[in-house]
Amino acid sequence: MARCAYDAALLDEPVELRSTLLSAAPLALAIGVFGVIFGAAASVALDPLMTIGMSALVFSGSLQFALLGLVTSGAGPIALIATAVALNARHIVLGAVLRPRFKGTFLVRALQSAVILDESFGLAVASGSRAPTVLVTSGVLFYVAWIGGTMLGVLGASVAGLESLASAIFPVLFIGLAAVTGRGRDAAVRAAIAAVAVIVLSILVPSAYTFMPIVAAIVVALPGGRAR
């Protein structure tokens, strides 16, 4: 019996890998396009090696675009560091949500953490018990797409016609991730309340814009029962 279960698990592995790659492929394509845009834009302000190095080491599209904007406007190191701290704050929440699903050793979790980003997190949470495999598989795919896109951008590739579409992809992508990570009417209602709150507060209190999604998510998640 145990042998049968083991064989079944082995048989399932390529299927799981394939389904994860299929789910992640459209996101990887979008990330690759963003990579091209970042590479092309950054090579104006940074040398090519540093542009690619930043993508390889930081691996965070939203942060890198924000840093690039600050660098080109002449901001100093303190502003760059403060921006990194503010924009990365949501990673702590993502890690806290993932933590109960990850049973590996300290070292394994340290390696898995390197590929936590919004997209891999969303796919991992939606996959339930397969979260570690899905996080790592999709995360590595996204990493390759981001580095590859950056290199193409640095080398002069252009996606000029896609730039406005690329900015429109963000809300679409996040709505898709909200849909796959939520289940049922309760999740939909909480998500709708969070979205409305973020829109209203971003207009009324623009200084707190960066932290709005995290704060709204925590506040709407608080009421309710215990884990099942």
Add this chain to the structure above:
Amino acid sequence: MTWELVLLLAAITYVSRAAAMLLLPPLPDRVRAVLDRMPPALFAGLAAQAVVVPGAGLGDSATIAGAIGALLVAPRRSLLACLIAGVVAYAGWRLLFP
């Protein structure tokens, strides 16, 4: 921008990703329940943030059309369907209102 600064920014980013994964102790059921309820609300908030111009109002109308397209198919719980619907709605809006 220097390499030292790039390394520091990379370290800040990695620490933010790893902090909870490495240091968070086992959580009480009540806290886990709150964390489990957060992802859809967090992504909905991020989506909302992406269609707003802080301090001003809603942003580009084609982007909003794309978001509405994705919202319409969101009950199917398919990321690919949301992406396709969003891109089609965005492109349709751009065609109708260039």
